[in-house]
Amino acid sequence: MRKLRDRMHEDLTLRGLSAKTIDSYLRCVRKFAEHFGRSPSTLGAEEIRDFLLHLRERRVSASTFNVYAGALKFLYRVTLERPEQVARIRCMRVPMHLPTVLSGSEMSRLIAALETDKHRALVMLAYGAGLRASEACKLCIEDVDPKRMLLHIRDTKRGRERYVMLSPRLLATLRAYWKVSRPQGPQLFPGRDGQKGLTRAAMHQAIVKAARLAGIKKRAPHAAPFICHSSIGSRDRSAHAAGFARARIDQEHDGVPTHQHSARAVDHKSTRRARLTGDACIVCAGARTPRA
Helix, strand or coil, X not given: CHHHHHHHHHHHHHHCCCHHHHHHHHHHHHXXXXXXXXXXXXXXXXXXXXXXXXXXXXXXXXXXXXXXXXXXXXXXXXXXXXXXXXXXXXXXXXXXXXXXXXXXHHHHHHHHHCCCHHHHHHHHHHHHHCCCHHHXXXXXXXXXXXXXXXXXXXXXXXXXXXXXXXXXXXHHHHHHHHHHHCCCCCECCECCCCCCECCHHHHHHHHHHHHHHCCCCCCCCCCCCCCCCXXXXXXXXXXXXXXXXXXXXXXXXXXXXXXXXXXXXXXXXXXXXXXXXXXXXXXXXXXXXXXX
């Protein structure tokens, strides 16, 4: 089983999947093997069917069921090269539920209850820009563009980079945080070691504690309650639309064809120009330092 696990890990890595997805798939296969007490290489279509029925009897969610199904499909199609064993596996339809969203007053109370300037700026960034918890935690200093009022979101789900609009109030919040904390970079919100970014778990703990202090009892299923993966209000959607329109205008000014409207096609000249001219921290005041 150990050799099979290592080979599957290599296959998943070669496919370019994220570390989180790799861990999830390996955990699902381990649960599958432990259920029968045998190596998956000795199991077939009937055992796979029985295991999936066992999951339904346990009333696992549709999304969890689909992760198990995806892991078993990858194992038998790619690693074991026995695609006929999973040919009849189908994913479940995932129901769409309305997310739990805080009102404006509740969000104000939550932000006020956060203990540190770092957590306050981080939560305001995630809420104001509509970012996932992982995206906000991994944001780098160079990803903030105050001249064009945009945020460059790089470490995204499925690797799809994008730009989102940066409001003046949010920029002022980030600048105030920068002046107090002075993160050394490249992460805008460094963790305890000062090198890697703040973890989602740390963000989650800070928000849960602040929600308890603020007397907010609403619950959400995601790592950062009330903020990440939640629906965005009409004003926020308009802001994102305006940010996309701004990106399209920048494309036209830079001579990029407007039909190439992916995030990667949006103006990279400002980033290159900043490196050549030695611009200072783009979060702070946008002042320049002398060239080397």
